[in-house]
Amino acid sequence: MKNRTPDTAETAAGAGAGAGRRLPAHADLNLLRTFLAVYRAGTFTAAAPVLGLSQPTVTAQIRTLEQQTGRELFTRLPRGVEPTPLAHELAAQTAGPLDALAALEGGGPLAGPATPVHLAGPSELLCVRVLPALAHLAAGGVQLRVAQGLPEPLLEELRAGRHDLVIATRRPRGRALESVPLADEEYLLVAAPTWAERIAAHPQADDLCAALREVPLVTYAEDLPIVRRYWRTVFGKQLTSRAAVTVPNLYAVLSAVNAGAGVSVLPRSLCQEHLDSGRLALLHESEEPPLNTLFLVQRPGTDANPDVIRVRDTLQHAARDW
Known part of the structure; x- marks a missing residue:
């Protein structure tokens, strides 16, 4: 694959004029692919194998893209990264065109192995309710990485990018994390x-x-x-x-x-x-x-992973009978 396809790059990255934030016309497609992989994975380290790159290379490419935009795309956390408002905007503009381009090319980093869904919650609930409800998704190809623990540590780990979804026995404090009641x-x-x-x-x-x-x-x-x-x-x-x-x-x-x-x-x-x-x-x-009340908490930026949406929707549906 060539490193640059100007017409496609402009289509993928230049649609944000309404917000007054437009990527430079010379934005490299590889940088946009790296950005989208990090946005979806939640960490530079997790995005690296999806892209077939080393973690330092991923970090360097994100830094280059941030220099080109003149804005920070990710807030660096002790574990993982958190997308900035500009990153959410950029992901919305580029995800469709880049995924379509990857499909047309019959491969490429974004069409590689599915990104696992990282889910966490109380161990007893996971065993009794959650894993039985998600068994058919795993059989259908959804990759699950499940962790257990207490609410506050799990929510801190979600903020740091280690989890995509957390089932918590209390609503997270503040407005940074959105949550929905799951079951009583x-x-x-x-x-x-x-x-x-x-x-x-x-x-x-x-x-x-x-x-x-x-x-x-x-x-x-x-x-x-x-x-x-x-x-x-x-x-x-x-x-x-x-x-x-x-x-x-x-x-x-x-x-x-x-x-x-x-x-x-x-x-x-x-x-x-x-x-x-x-x-x-x-x-x-x-x-x-x-x-x-049990709450389902989703990390911002994970809507771009369709498997996260499948897991979330499946849990909300199953919880009606809990």
Whole structure:
């Protein structure tokens, strides 16, 4: 492929006159291809293999294009880059023509291997809900790179370009990241059947909070965030008990409670199967059980990757039945 095709370059890059920002007429197609690859990948490092270039070359080409435009295209972050408003504008102008050109040429960097979709969220939700919902996309050729973790670290990593989509248990702060409500997760107070029987036989069984004071608490964190919220929302009381067992994730909490370690509050999606089989017992039927809203957060600039859109839309559709 030739490095320059002036007519096509001007078509791809010169459509932004309405905003008063026009690339120089001599803009090199290779620079525009590199720009679009970085815009879609979110990092110089991830764009390099797609382009068949080294990371320093990608960095140098973006720097050259920024010199030609006289504006910064990407904000450099500790991990990855964040497109500037000019970059969003330039991507909208160039993506269609450059992709069409790559298709006509029957190859080229932009027509290479599909860019993986980087998705992250709570480990339990990923296993129970998310991965089953996306299985058909993986079978259809969508590449998924899945990570797990807590909301705030994952959102920071998304801002740094490490993830395209994050499922978070709280809405991200500020307006830099757009999010949409995905589903409401219901939380239940559960224990093994042996503990349920002992609680029912307690002299103060009519006062569940009093009966539970002697039952060990199992939670994923020392400060009992989920259990404290349940007590406050459902019973209107402050929880004074301390955790007997803390384990690092809700699957581990479920395992411990199922084995008889004590009582805990768990999302229905995680424990419903155990309730149906009788391995767990529901200790309290609340008229208005606590709900935690899940949010789907998308990194700016990832709309250009059609697989990100497929994953996003699939999750939103599947979440209607969660």
